[in-house]
Amino acid sequence: MSDLVTHFIGGLPVAEGETFAGYDPVTGREVRRVHEADRSVVDRAVSAARAALPGWSGLQAAERAAWMRRLADAIEERFEDLVAAEIADTGKSITQTRTLDIPRGAANFRSFAEIAAQHPENAFHLKDVLSYTVRRPLGVVAVIVPWNLPFLLATWKIGPALVAGNTVVVKPSEHTPGSMAVLAEIAASIGLPPGVLNVVNGFGPGSAGQFLVEHPGVDAVTFTGESRTGSAIMKSVADRVKPVSFELGGKNAGLVFADADLDAAVEGAVRSVFTNGGQVCLCTERLYVERPVFGEFVARLAGRARELAFGRPQDEHTTMMPMISAEHRDKVLSYYALAEDEGAEIHAGGGAPRFGDDRDGGYYVEPTVLTGLPSGSRVNREEIFGPVCHVAPFDAEAEAVALANESEYGLAATVWTSSLSRAHRVAQSLEAGLIWVNTWYLRDLRTPFGGVKLSGIGREGGTRSLDFYSEPTTITIKLEPGRAEI
Ligand SMILES: NC(=O)C1=CN([C@@H]2O[C@H](COP(=O)(O)OP(=O)(O)OC[C@H]3O[C@@H](n4cnc5c(N)ncnc54)[C@H](O)[C@@H]3O)[C@@H](O)[C@H]2O)C=CC1
Numbered sequence: 001m002s003d004l005v006t007h008f009i010g011g012l013p014v015a016e017g018e019t020f021a022g023y024d025p026v027t028g029r030e031v032r033r034v035h036e037a038d039r040s041v042v043d044r045a046v047s048a049a050r051a052a053l054p055g056w057s058g059l060q061a062a063e064r065a066a067w068m069r070r071l072a073d074a075i076e077e078r079f080e081d082l083v084a085a086e087i088a089d090t091g092k093s094i095t096q097t098r099t100l101d102i103p104r105g106a107a108n109f110r111s112f113a114e115i116a117a118q119h120p121e122n123a124f125h126l127k128d129v130l131s132y133t134v135r136r137p138l139g140v141v142a143v144i145v146p147w148n149l150p151f152l153l154a155t156w157k158i159g160p161a162l163v164a165g166n167t168v169v170v171k172p173s174e175h176t177p178g179s180m181a182v183l184a185e186i187a188a189s190i191g192l193p194p195g196v197l198n199v200v201n202g203f204g205p206g207s208a209g210q211f212l213v214e215h216p217g218v219d220a221v222t223f224t225g226e227s228r229t230g231s232a233i234m235k236s237v238a239d240r241v242k243p244v245s246f247e248l249g250g251k252n253a254g255l256v257f258a259d260a261d262l263d264a265a266v267e268g269a270v271r272s273v274f275t276n277g278g279q280v281c282l283c284t285e286r287l288y289v290e291r292p293v294f295g296e297f298v299a300r301l302a303g304r305a306r307e308l309a310f311g312r313p314q315d316e317h318t319t320m321m322p323m324i325s326a327e328h329r330d331k332v333l334s335y336y337a338l339a340e341d342e343g344a345e346i347h348a349g350g351g352a353p354r355f356g357d358d359r360d361g362g363y364y365v366e367p368t369v370l371t372g373l374p375s376g377s378r379v380n381r382e383e384i385f386g387p388v389c390h391v392a393p394f395d396a397e398a399e400a401v402a403l404a405n406e407s408e409y410g411l412a413a414t415v416w417t418s419s420l421s422r423a424h425r426v427a428q429s430l431e432a433g434l435i436w437v438n439t440w441y442l443r444d445l446r447t448p449f450g451g452v453k454l455s456g457i458g459r460e461g462g463t464r465s466l467d468f469y470s471e472p473t474t475i476t477i478k479l480e481p482g483r484a485e486i
């Protein structure tokens, strides 16, 4: 990827529009310029996707699946370029990028190629009447994604949208255009038909994001990001009643029971609170720990938080990454200050680290462990999206469930216990779309993925993705005259 990022329209790079700066989160230095799409560039991208639609949707599903496998193979051939692009944009550690972000991108294409083969079509044959459904693509799909898992999240939507016969226009986050620029190069290099995958860059409101979702040639919108943004997008597509699939914010709870394997629960909490700098919608920000093990759990979690390593992304031992931007770092630090104002006790972190080198210009914050706040405090209610959690004690299972459910969000939850019946009972009582027991972020791409309440609308994953990205049409044929119509 060069340090000038262009759009990708109709199979070609398009260098149009003003440019804006991109910054290295590790040092805060400007490292790239990105073209911003205005309405006319967005219009060209949507027109290119529209023009490609008949040819692409007219392919046999197996032919589209073969393209998805080719994309996955080509991603693996350009693996290190994608790793470098993702690290340059986000400051993620090389270990995480090599084991999670980029392999998941290839898996997103490969797995939907397989899942498409199993997508159900129904046929009901009553006496003298045959009813069956065929699935048709929605048309041109707008894919709007955030900066925290740029490649993983974009491909999670592009794969099923394409395999279902749609064409797409992707708008990556303004902070992280790099890996989509490499994917565009990959698509061109394998000869993916022009216009099937298009990429436009820019911001959200008043820029490429808003122009894209509002465009009358866009038939559906899939979005991952903040709940408020989901709500804004919903308003802008309401007039045309476009289908939306939203995976939004979270304020995820983790419940640790006294009968849990405490070593596993502490290590699980380290992963679920601090992975990706806490910048994953699935991260745990509220922990509830049964009182007999509360003190030990807090001390051990705080100790592990202090051990996390703020190295350079390229150092394989690095375990803490910077926040994505100066603005987001300031937002996270404002919550650290708010926690103090609200009366929290800080067991680890609470500020920004100093390095004495060029990383002092970057966007780092300390991994932070808090206690002592009431459940109604803002720190316990609002999504912070940083490496921070609040830990509170509980005395009874029902109390723990009630505390976990005391949230406007309902994306994910974790339960740590050695009791099988408690695991099922509690998991079935939690108001969240995704519940992990004695683990966190263990993914099977065939399962439904998404949240309840402010955390989203609909589910993607497995055939649920294909359900969203296609429309069933029911065809009913009267085979014999004389049957009464209903
Ligand atoms: N839960 C989650 O998955 C995520 C939550 N966040 C939270 O959101 C806060 C804001 O971060 P942002 O990057 O601004 O997230 P965001 O949700 O506003 O942006 C995500 C994507 O939506 C686009 N967008 C924004 N407004 C739009 C609009 N009106 N129409 C169409 N596209 C639009 C953006 O350009 C970006 O590509 C963060 O501080 C963080 O707390 C951010 C990223 C992911």
Ligand SMILES: O=C(O)/C=C/C=C(\O)C(=O)O
Residues within 6 Å of the ligand: 146, 148, 149, 153, 156, 224, 225, 247, 279, 280, 281, 282, 443, 449
């Ligand atoms: O699909 C996954 O594995 C992860 C999804 C994570 C998000 O949607 C997020 O952090 O926004």
